[in-house]
Amino acid sequence: MFAVYNKYLASFDQKIYDDKFNSIRKFIQNNIKGAVSIVDVVKGGSDIRKSAIPGVSDMDILMVIGTKKPSALPLVALKSIDSGINTAIMNTKLSSYVGTHAIYFPFNNTSIDLLVAYGKSPGPYYIPNRDINNWIKTDPKSIKGKFFASQTQSRERLLPTIRLVKKWNSYQNIKLESYETEMKLLNIFENDDLWKSFWKQIMISWLLVGVISVSVMLWWSAPILYSWLFISTVILWSLTPFMTDMYGKAKHGYLR
Structure with missing residues (x-):
């Protein structure tokens, strides 16, 4: 899906x-x-x-x-x-x-x-x-080739992950450079340990969002609109620590 x-x-x-x-x-x-x-x-x-x-x-x-x-x-x-x-x-x-x-x-x-x-x-x-x-x-052709050279399971999720990070970045004050972001994420997806850590953080964040949002709707019977606004806020809040940490590692060369 x-x-x-x-x-x-x-x-x-x-x-x-x-x-x-x-x-x-x-x-x-x-x-x-x-x-x-x-x-x-x-x-x-x-x-x-x-x-x-x-x-x-x-x-x-x-x-x-x-x-x-x-x-x-x-x-x-x-x-x-x-x-x-x-x-x-x-x-x-x-x-x-x-x-x-x-x-x-x-x-x-x-x-x-x-x-x-x-x-x-x-x-x-x-x-x-x-x-x-x-x-x-x-x-440009060579860089494109590097992106699509090997279609492993992790690479199939590379582009949607890049899109997620770029969209997140558009709401932040950090403002990562687009090309640098893509290259760092490509490096993560080529490294199994970094790849597993990345998606573990993402899954934990989404699980946290689900638990909190369901609790709020059941406890306060909040209208659907307000619930989704709350969910959106929590999503950004829960992803921010990990993304900021990833940016810090990339900036200091730990992901090279």
Whole structure:
């Protein structure tokens, strides 16, 4: 049942992201023609790993401007593209800006991280580094392959677990980095001891939620609505200590 439910959610979310990506690709191809020469527009980030969550995850998109290393620095290319985007959306209340290594702008209620890149399909590609003064290698297909290389029982639960943690993280002040979260969880699922400990904590938390919620409904005869609000609160409360502990271990390298 768990696998069927996750498969449905993944399929539904993927359809949403595919539609958004096609719209964004058309927008880029139609509005940035004069700024740079566009060879291709490809997906990146959690979208290709099927771990993105609509309303929570940003969309990482690679705009390929050539197969060979450009003569200009990444910053020059990014500013040129940013100018083209701002011109295209100047009649709206939206705007774009050049960040640490990408262009950020909203599109159809989704935050877009647009990275300029060069390389040959299907990769690897080269994208700007954090200082936007050089190019670094990235291989979306390789990272995706690492996720789906072996379909063990634990890996079948990897994606739904990532989605759970990402959704939880969207309500927290810790704000784990999406890619770092995925890599740490992948490491947990490749380690049997960590895997068993993780799900033991999850099951204990859900058992606690069930016992408390049933007790409340029987004792106070609380209305269903208030009961579910209480259950939701307890779920977040019960998961917080474990997730915070996992974050601390990851931050200090104990999960490497």
